Amino acid sequence: MSLLNIDKISAGYGEIQVLLDISLQVKEGEVVSIIGANGAGKSTLLKTISGLIVPSAGSIQFAGETISGMSPDEIVEQALIHIPEGRRLFSLMTVYENLEMGAYSKRAEPNFEKNLQAVHQLFPRLQERGKQLAGTLSGGEQQMVAIGRGMMAEPRILMLDEPSLGLAPVLKKDIFAAIKKITDEHGTTIVLVEQDVVNSLAISDRAYVMEQGQVVLEGTSAELMGDPHIKKAFLGL
Ligand SMILES: Nc1ncnc2c1ncn2[C@@H]1O[C@H](COP(=O)(O)OP(=O)(O)O)[C@@H](O)[C@H]1O
Ligand SMILES: [Mg+2]
Structure with missing residues (x-):
């Protein structure tokens, strides 16, 4: 049985319809990527799953x-x-205070120390920089705080929206490695929205490809890596 089951949803912004009849399943422990060009509706889909947008159907x-x-x-x-x-950090708050903000849920609060340790183990840099204002961190460090803040909520599913965006290649590698580590060490299920198709498929079990608000292709990462449409549209081959 799927942990997350999205059944034929349509959603948008007021009169503007963005998502059309989207179905998607994620099993417990899976890493599933959602890939697609700018404007395909990836962020709208995550916002709909997390309740920021109410679907009009499905x-x-x-x-x-x-x-x-x-x-x-x-x-x-x-x-x-x-x-x-x-990233959306509180730039005038410290790294530690930003992590604290992630722990506000009733469910996660009692495990604050344990979760903080897990974040520091994943990103030792955040322990070193605990007292630094988040707004003064580098882009890669800010992304670590954003992921760490999500971890403080003890996710069963962690949904990440373009975590590698704007980072230098070497920092991208670190972020993808950290995401892989989260699922390997904590068993967290991951939904990863990315435009970096090569790196995201490399750590994913399966992926969905979105175009103009619809799912146009789905498969295992290996299948999609070999797909002519993917090669042409995303890998420049
Ligand atoms: N707040 C908004 N109000 C109206 N339209 C929006 C809003 N946010 C995004 N859209 C539109 O929804 C479509 C999908 O956007 P988005 O989900 O952000 O795509 P992606 O994350 O794949 O780049 C785009 O056409 C975009 O212009
Ligand atoms: Mg987006």
């Missing part, structure tokens, strides 16, 4: 329970955690 189940229609706070309490595009 339904979403998480661990067997219908979550479409729940508020974003209620969905966070289900341990479904969304790390939005662009």
Whole structure:
């Protein structure tokens, strides 16, 4: 059975329809990538899963329970955690305070110390820089804080929106390695939205390809790596 089951959802912004009849399943422990060009609807899909947008049709189940229609706070309490595009840190707060902000859920609060240790183990840099204002960190370090803040909520599913965007190649590698480590060491299920198709497929079990608000292709990472459409559209081959 799927941990996350998205069943024929349509969603958008007011009159503007963006997602059309999207179905997608994620099993417990899987890493699933969602790839697609700018404007394909990837961020809209994550916002719909996390309750920021209410779908106009279809339904979403998480661990067997219908979550479409729940508020974003209620969905966070289900341990479904969304790390939005662009990091969105509190730049005038310290690294430590930003991590604290991730732990506000009733579910995660009692495990604060344990989760903080796990974040520091994953990103030792964040322990060293605990007192530094988040806004003064490098782009790669800010992304670590954004991921660390998500980890503080003890996710069962962690959804990351373009975590490698704007980072130099060597830092991208670190971020993808950290995501792989999260799932390997904590068993966290991952939904990864990316435009870096090569690196994201390398750490994914399966992927969905979106175009103009629809899923146009799905398969295992190996299948998609060999797909002529993927090669042409995303790998420049
Ligand atoms: N707040 C918004 N209001 C209206 N339209 C939006 C809004 N955010 C995104 N869109 C539109 O929805 C479409 C999909 O955007 P988005 O989900 O951000 O794509 P992606 O994340 O794949 O780049 C685009 O056409 C975009 O212009
Ligand atoms: Mg986006």
